[in-house]
Amino acid sequence: MSTITTSPPKPTNLVKPRPKRQRGTAVRRHLLTWFAYGIFFFLYLPILVLIIYSFNANKVVGVWTGFTTEWYRVLFNNRAMIDAFKVSMWVATWSTLISTILGTLAAISLERYRYRGKLPFDAVMYLPIIIPDIVMALSALLFFVIVAIPLSRYTILIAHVAFNIAFVAVIVRSRLADMDRNLEEAAADLGANEWTAFRRVTLPLLMPAIVSGALLAFTLSLDDFVITFFVSGPGSTTLPVRVYSMIKFGVTPEVNAISTLMLVGSTFLVVLSLVLQRRS
Amino acid sequence: MGKTPEHHGSVAVGVVDVTKRFGEFTAVDNISLDIHDGEFFSMLGPSGCGKTTTLRMIAGFEQPSLGEIFIHGQPVAGIPAYKRPVNTVFQNYALFPHMTVAQNVAFGLEMKKTPKAEIERRVGDVLELVRLPHLRDRRPKQLSGGQQQRIALARALVNKPEVLLLDEPLGALDLKLRKAMQLELKQIQAEVGITFIYVTHDQEEALTMSDRIAVMDAGIVQQVGEPREIYEHPQNRFVADFIGETNFVTGKVRELGHFTAIDLGELVVLGTADGRDLALGEEITLAIRPEKINLYPTGEVDVMKAGVDVDEIEQLFGGQIPDKKIDMREWLATEKNNVVVDGRVQEAIYIGTDTRYRVALANDASIFVRVQNFGSRYDQVFDTGSTVYVHWAAENAQVLTE
Numbered sequence: 001m002s003t004i005t006t007s008p009p010k011p012t013n014l015v016k017p018r019p020k021r022q023r024g025t026a027v028r029r030h031l032l033t034w035f036a037y038g039i040f041f042f043l044y045l046p047i048l049v050l051i052i053y054s055f056n057a058n059k060v061v062g063v064w065t066g067f068t069t070e071w072y073r074v075l076f077n078n079r080a081m082i083d084a085f086k087v088s089m090w091v092a093t094w095s096t097l098i099s100t101i102l103g104t105l106a107a108i109s110l111e112r113y114r115y116r117g118k119l120p121f122d123a124v125m126y127l128p129i130i131i132p133d134i135v136m137a138l139s140a141l142l143f144f145v146i147v148a149i150p151l152s153r154y155t156i157l158i159a160h161v162a163f164n165i166a167f168v169a170v171i172v173r174s175r176l177a178d179m180d181r182n183l184e185e186a187a188a189d190l191g192a193n194e195w196t197a198f199r200r201v202t203l204p205l206l207m208p209a210i211v212s213g214a215l216l217a218f219t220l221s222l223d224d225f226v227i228t229f230f231v232s233g234p235g236s237t238t239l240p241v242r243v244y245s246m247i248k249f250g251v252t253p254e255v256n257a258i259s260t261l262m263l264v265g266s267t268f269l270v271v272l273s274l275v276l277q278r279r280s
Numbered sequence: 281m282g283k284t285p286e287h288h289g290s291v292a293v294g295v296v297d298v299t300k301r302f303g304e305f306t307a308v309d310n311i312s313l314d315i316h317d318g319e320f321f322s323m324l325g326p327s328g329c330g331k332t333t334t335l336r337m338i339a340g341f342e343q344p345s346l347g348e349i350f351i352h353g354q355p356v357a358g359i360p361a362y363k364r365p366v367n368t369v370f371q372n373y374a375l376f377p378h379m380t381v382a383q384n385v386a387f388g389l390e391m392k393k394t395p396k397a398e399i400e401r402r403v404g405d406v407l408e409l410v411r412l413p414h415l416r417d418r419r420p421k422q423l424s425g426g427q428q429q430r431i432a433l434a435r436a437l438v439n440k441p442e443v444l445l446l447d448e449p450l451g452a453l454d455l456k457l458r459k460a461m462q463l464e465l466k467q468i469q470a471e472v473g474i475t476f477i478y479v480t481h482d483q484e485e486a487l488t489m490s491d492r493i494a495v496m497d498a499g500i501v502q503q504v505g506e507p508r509e510i511y512e513h514p515q516n517r518f519v520a521d522f523i524g525e526t527n528f529v530t531g532k533v534r535e536l537g538h539f540t541a542i543d544l545g546e547l548v549v550l551g552t553a554d555g556r557d558l559a560l561g562e563e564i565t566l567a568i569r570p571e572k573i574n575l576y577p578t579g580e581v582d583v584m585k586a587g588v589d590v591d592e593i594e595q596l597f598g599g600q601i602p603d604k605k606i607d608m609r610e611w612l613a614t615e616k617n618n619v620v621v622d623g624r625v626q627e628a629i630y631i632g633t634d635t636r637y638r639v640a641l642a643n644d645a646s647i648f649v650r651v652q653n654f655g656s657r658y659d660q661v662f663d664t665g666s667t668v669y670v671h672w673a674a675e676n677a678q679v680l681t682e
Contacts, residue, residue, distance in 0.1 A: 180372065180374060183377075185341055185361070185368075186368070187376075188361040189341075189362070190367065191392055191439070193360075200387075
């Protein structure tokens with residue numbers, strides 16, 4: 001029988017010896033990991049504590065006696081709290097609606113059209129995002145005093161719309177900048193006038209960004225304290241302002257409970273907004 | 281070059297003295313074109329030559345700064361893009377990502393308020409035409425580049441436009457697919473009989489597909505003609521250089537006649553002026569395609585080793601292939617239009633189908649020559665440093681004045 005000749009496999013050292021430096025980097029990597037854990041610990045432990053103590057049966061914060069949902073029940077029977085919640089929802093809903101429409105239009109005008117005064121408009125558009133809340137709050141208050149508008153839930157609404165427009169515009173605009181301009185031309189080419197092209201092509205493609213902008217606006221409106229505190233009048237207290245006035249008399253488990261609910265609500269909205277942005 | 285085109289009944293698109301400026305920049309500089317009904321017309325040029333701007337003006341996305349555009353005799357100034365009887369296939373396809381293939385294709389018909397049943401039928405027909413009926417419920421993102429390209433074509437064709445505008449539609453495809461699509465596009469155009477205006481920077485693509493080509497550069501139409509005309513008889517240096525490979529040799533006109541004799545320092549060669557008016561002593565450029573130049577061994581050689589086509593030899597020697605040796609220069613001199621000069625091979629590069637030679641002429645000029653490798657025993661191979669006879673027919677050397 002003929003033999004098939006094959007060269008025997010050479011004994012090669014396939015496993016290279018690890019370079020010595022590896023150990024040093026491993027130590028460094030572990031250090032970094034622990035550092036990261038440390039940061040998360042300091043950031044989120046207080047929040048965790050707050051959530052836990054909202055279920056504490058003892059009225060004294062810091063002394064754990066047992067689990068209860070009593071504080072949530074108290075909360076839902078607190079008239080002032082319910083009223084504040086209603087104001088918050090009213091302001092958040094309307095400011096979201098108005099700022100989403102205006103912010104979207106602003107984004108489109110900045111991204112798609114040329115006109116006089118566009119550059120300064122572009123420059124001041126995003127100011128509310130950068131300038132400190134306290135400055136926004138003071139200037140809003142000053143404005144309402146000067147034009148003699150009595151402080152009410154409507155002044156809160158106006159102030160919230162003012163800062164929300166910027167956030168909606170920034171999200172919608174970045175989506176619009178990524179969008180292929182040829183799509184709108186293609187629609188026109190196929191016989192769609194400007195309005196139809198916007199309705200059938202531009203708007204559906206912008207929708208994820210608009211919705212995510214709206215969710216962010218809703219969250220910001222619900223959570224805002226500084227600006228609202230300055231421009232809210234008697235009988236128009238939002239939830240964060242109400243909470244603030246409550247803790248003047250000490251941190252109660254009731255405050256912990258409402259904070260926990262607000263935390264859950266806003267986290268849900270922010271995550272939803274992020275998911276929608278990711279998907280677009 | 282700014283000539284007013286002749287107007288006749290079959291003009292699908294007339295571009296008359298059109299200029300387009302963007303601020304200080306002139307993108308299109310007083311061009312005039314007549315594009316005939318049912319024609320596959322290409323606008324060819326490097327990027328920034330104004331070809332896409334011209335297309336966009338026909339589509340209605342841009343308005344001319346000066347001049348007028350006619351579609352089937354009707355001036356279209358002031359008519360917005362959505363009311364023009366033309367459709368566009370965009371370079372990046374611009375398919376609507378939130379719609380299915382069928383919805384994309386139906387979009388134009390919906391805009392025209394076509395009855396539902398007819399939309400359904402025509403969408404089916406056009407998807408059949410581009411051979412993708414099975415993809416009607418897919419989203420554009422789920423299609424390959426070639427499929428997207430065909431859907432973009434279907435979306436435009438379904439509206440039965442008077443003119444179809446195509447802006448480098450094959451630019452994003454790989455070479456093999458591009459070649460296949462070139463033939464398919466040409467076939468579809470013949471089938472539907474719609475006038476195609478095709479923008480490309482790829483000269484081979486333009487030559488392959490077009491009935492006529494407008495070569496553009498710097499916002500100006502350099503030459504309009506059929507592919508053969510443009511390749512064989514370029515009107516100026518830009519066209520000769522942009523389309524294919526060309527050797528340029530500059531010299532002074534020495535003698536006028538049926539062919540123009542040109543003084544190249546130590547050499548006198550012949551070229552054809554294509555009826556252009558030349559003056560004695562005028563500085564001109566001679567353009568010669570590398571594949572139109574032949575190389576022969578110098579001195580007396582065996583006929584069978586001269587690299588001459590065997591039919592030609594038989595013809596010359598009356599069917600008898602002679603035993604004797606011949607000097608190719610003497611043999612070629614029997615025809616008056618033959619140009620034969622001495623050369624020396626500087627470089628020989630084998631590239632498979634051809635061998636490319638760089639040959640130095642007596643006056644220090646050097647030219648490129650392409651010799652096809654037939655694989656027959658008559659193939660000639662010249663080594664670097666060998667002396668050769670360089671030969672071309674005068675009618676293949678184009679005299680250029682600019």
